[in-house]
Structures are given as structure tokens and as C-alpha cells.
Amino acid sequence: MRPIFSPVLVNDPFGDPGLYVDFKFEKRALLFDLGDLTALPPKKILRISDVFVSHTHMDHFFGFDRLLRICLGRDTGIRLYGPPGFAAQVGHKLAAYTWNLVENYPGGFVVDVWEVDSGWQASGTRLRCHKHFRCEPLDARHLHDGVLLDEPAFRVRAAFLDHGTPCLGFAIEEKTHVNVWKNRLAELGLAVGPWLKELKDAVTRNAPDETPVRAWWRDRNGEHERVFPLGALKAEVLRLVPGQKICYVTDVAFHKDNVQRITALAADAAQLFIECVFLDQDADHAARKHHLTARQAGSIAREAGAKLVIPFHFSPRYAEREAELRGEIEAARAGSP
Template sequence: MLQAEIKSLFKEDISILIKVPNSAKHYLCDCGEASLLTVKEVQSVSALFISHTHIDHFSNFDGIFRHQIGSGEKVVICGPKNIHRQIEARLKSYTWNLIDENAIEYEIREIVSEQEIKVYKIRPPHWNLELIKTQDFLFEDEYLNVSFAILDHKTDSIAYLFKEKDSVSFNENGSRFKKGKWISELKAAFERSENDKEIEIEGAVYQASELFHLLTLNEGCRLGVIMDHAADEGNYEKIKTVFENADRVYIETFYKDEDREFAKTNHHSYASASGSIMKACGVKEAIPVHFSRRYTEIDRLEIETAFYRAFGKD
């Protein structure tokens, strides 16, 4: 199951690290100030997902690439419209005369619309952008795929859903056969829906579908991160479309209910609004995050109480 850790302390800017069990790969959502994020974790980040580039979500980008330079790896950066220009500007603001062109490669995926993702490549020392292609999906690797919703925060704010890939397990106790390579062949046939594929076991030949009862499909975890957004129906419809029945969602809960007018003015959400949309989505577990710095620990408890009451988990 996907694991997520909030790497920012209370009154620090938001940053959430997502880990895949038994994998060295990490994924980072937003890069605000985050004192709990270690150098080792940064160096394990293979993809960075930026909701939007307000300073509290983007200020630590320099600290991220500071610890990635020299790795020789390709790191993917996903974000809203113009993210490629903003990354370019940050990188070009430094002098790189001692850095080799193979020190790192960033692949920037600009979310233009739900159907259009522009993919750019940028490398040292000159950091000149190169448009590679346009595609209709955001991100997929061997462990997960990522979908998204473009929310309104008076600028595009991207909410991300990380879907762990399904796995197939073998019921050893339910089988009368000895273990062998036939198990991996059976799993492959199941995943490809090759019902008629012939599987040889101990000298006998079976159709794969005859053996599918020995397998169990384990659905992957669906973990969401929803950052800054206006508390309105337009955003809620988009959230429902992507995050319905998610296993766990971290959602921006910037204001107390009594400050909902500030939320309206600043295109943010507030406690009961965030809790209510998570309930409407049927999310199994919801966690309020990203509170205004104006608040104390007591205020935070008040926000969390109102959130969970609206979510139905008080």
C-alpha cells in the first residue's frame, strides 16, 4: 500500500512525500518549506508533482534540485500551465560552469488541459528548454499511475490521485500442484485476459481460465493530494470525478469555519467544506492539511474537529 508522510511541521509550508513499499522510489507533492524532508529522501525522488507555484508550495524547489544535481538521473516534474518557464527561470538564475551536461535531466510535464500534457526536456549547463512531445496522460511507471483534476484557485491548482498498480497473488494452499514457472505464466495470462492460454503443469496442459481460481486480484491503493482550491461547486464536481471512493486523501483545509469569508476572498477552502466534499466522494480516510499560519495549535484542533464532524468521523 502506498505510504504518505507530511514533511512540513505546523506553520511550515506544505510538502508531502509518497513512498512505494519495497521500492527506493519516492514521489514528492509540492516543495514548500519542509524541515522533516531529508537529503536522502530528496535524492530518492523520481518525480515531483507541483499543485501550483505560489511561494508556499514552490519555495523549496531550489533545495530539491540542490541535492539532485550530480545524480545523473532523469527526474520528472509535473505541474500547471507555464511550469516549464518557471522551472527554467529558477535553474537559469544560477551559474553552472562547473556542471556537466550529464549531471541530471529534468523532464517537465506541463498540464495544459485534461487531454493535453506538453513534455519538455531541460539539462545543464545552459538549461535550454526542448519541447519533446504532447501526450494525453500525465504519469505512469512500474509502480503507479497518476491522474489529476485542474482546480480553480484563481490560478490552476492541480490535485493529484496516485493509483498503485493492481497485483495478483497466488493461493498456495488452494493448489495441489508443485510451485514452478507456471505460476508466473498463469499470472501473466490473468493480467492479459488470455483465458485460452495453455499452461503446462507436471506434464499436463490446462487452459489458463481453469486455473484462475488460484489467483486473487489485489486492487492497488488510491491516494490523493488536493491542495489549494476555492470552495465552490465547480471544483467539487471535478474532485468527485477523480477522487470518488479513494482510499486516502490529504486535502487543503486552510481556514476555520468562522473565517470562511477569508476563504471565499482568497479562493481557499475551510474546515467543514473540505470535510463535506470528502464525505460526498466516499473517501475512506481523509486528512486535513495546509493550515493558515495565522492559527495556533488550538485553532488547528478546532479546524480538525470541524473537518471530521463534516466528514462524518468525529
């Protein structure tokens, strides 16, 4: 099964937290946290459609300015999501600059900011470059089951966690995954081509089975075209399987409520990106800082049933002891004492 996402940490595990999730079949990406973004070239930043910010400590938010600078003057938009108070914080960042010349910018860059509360009420603000980023309220909405973004192929879900301040954990959930049986295509005399993406799109948006699908391709014998009902192609050449889940959790205290919420969010995740800040010998220090130790992160991953665990957010005090952090989280995930 080929997932539609390609997730990668923005920085090395000792750097600022951040996860860049590229779409394999679209010119689009999602970003989780806005710390140091200098590792991302402009062409990657310009692919970002949505940014999900766990909380606004500096190492998770100061990269907003780089994002803004690269997007200014372009005819594009971006959506930001964050915890309570987030909209005002974005507004304050924008208010720190002078915008008297933005009318001359060729593109009408727009920022939509959504902040959510613990009752999953979302309040939104639109800020337009050509209007000097003055706040325009958007209609409030209720988020069912913590779902921040819901599209035909995937959804992004959040959980409220505790870091001494409200902090969001996130899961990207691919919906039904559509696999193509290439041998069955050949049996029907069909070739692969761009039309398969159109077929998959029709399935993910739950189009009726009678929807006509145009199968077309070009080879050395010229152009070919055939039309089938969607239902027939689903039965003959497609395999529908549950999609994968990618989870991102950082900056959380180790206590019962957090553990329960994280394990629910990350249950059976294909990939769990989880902070691994301290060794367990420094558990008291970790508790004071509201962070996880490697052992605690590993035990959470084990309880969640995550298939692959990628630790990050290592404390610089372990710059020469990275292998110990990795060994401790893996031992805990395996259930070793």
C-alpha cells in the same frame, strides 16, 4: 490487501503542503508539491522519480532548489508536472544560476518538465545538466482523461481546480492489486521468494497466460526451481482485486465547479489528503483567500466517499486550536450539522 504505496505528509499540518509517496517494493518515490523539503533527508529525495506541482505559489515551489542541489552531479533524472506556465518558471529558476563548470560533474542529471493546459495538452521541455540546462523541446502529447503518468501498476491523474490561478489536484490510482494466497502456494509445494514480484509484474503488465513463470527459492535443502504458465498461477495462487486510490487536494476555492471536480477525482479514495486552512467561522476570509474551511473540506470528503481523510495546510492563526480544525472536518465528514 497490502497497497504498493506508503504516503506521508512532508511537514506537520501547519507547515508547507507536500506529500511523499514511497513505493514499498521499489527504491522509488513520488512527490506532490515542492515547498519546504528540509524534513526529507537526501536518501529520500534521491528516490523521487516524478514530482507533481499543484501551482507555483512560494510554499509549493521554493523547495525545487533543494531537490536540484541534491540531484546535481548524479547520473539520474526526474520528471516534473505542473499547470500552464510551469516550464518557463522551472527554466527561470535554473537560469538564475551559473553553470560554467557542469561539464566536470560525473553524472548527467536530466530534468523533464511537462506543463498541461485545461484541454489536457501537455508540452514538454528537457533540461540537461551537461548542456547547461538549455531548453530542448519534447514532442507535445494529449493526456487522455487527465492522466499525467501511466505505468503498469498505477497511474497519476489530475484535475484542473481554481485557486484564483489554475491549480492541479492529483489522484494516484493503483491498478489491479495482486494478492498471493500463501496457503495455496504451500499446497503446490512452492515457497515465497523474489520470484513472486516477477509473477506480480507479469500480471500487472498483462502478459499472456502462456508466459512461463520461473518459481525459484533457496532453503536448507538447497535450490529449487519449477516453471508454470502464468495463467495457471493466476488461477491457483493469486487474487486480483481493484487497487486503491490516494488523492491530494490543496489550495482551492469553495465553489460548485471545484467541488464537482474534486469529488470526481477523489471518488471512493482510500485516503484523501485535503487542505483544511480555516475554521468555518472564518468562511468569508477563506473565500477571499480562495481556500477551504474545515467544514467545507469535510463536506467534500463525505460527498466523495473517501474512506480516510487526512487534513493539512492549517493556518498558523489556529496554532493553539488544532483540535477545533480536526473536530470540524470530522463532524462535517460524518454529516453532523
